[in-house]
Amino acid sequence: MSLLNYFKRTKPNTARLAKERLQILVAHERSARNQPSYLPELQKELMAVIKKYVQVNQDDISINYESDDDQETLELNIVLPEHD
Template sequence: MSLLDYFRISKVGTASLAKERLQILVAHERTSKHQPSYLPQLQKELLEVIQKYVKVSQDAISVTFEQDEHQETLELNIVLPDNQAKNT
């Protein structure tokens, strides 16, 4: 299953809510743990870029960061305001 398939499946579950959503995932597969993570800083910059395109309040953004031996994942879920679609 490709990652795009995953989005297609997850879409079915949320379509009935009729909310505009923006979901961003960053996965960093690492071969070494001996380097600092830049994902927390990257997260801030990604949000700054996104806010150029969509006006979202901080409480509409949920962030999940997970880390294990081989991989770090950062997941940003943003619920867009209802009037976003009409005004842009």
């Protein structure tokens, strides 16, 4: 199953009533341990790019970062402001 199918499968039926959302997932599957992580810095640059395209309030961004030996994952969830 592709990740695209996963997004579709889990989309709630109430989506049309909800605010617009933007979700970004970055997963890095590492071959070597103990190599420095660039995801925190990457996160800042991704946010700078996103802000060029959509209005984002800092309060509407939730960030989740997880790391283990061979995988690190960065998750950005952004609720976009309503527009007319």
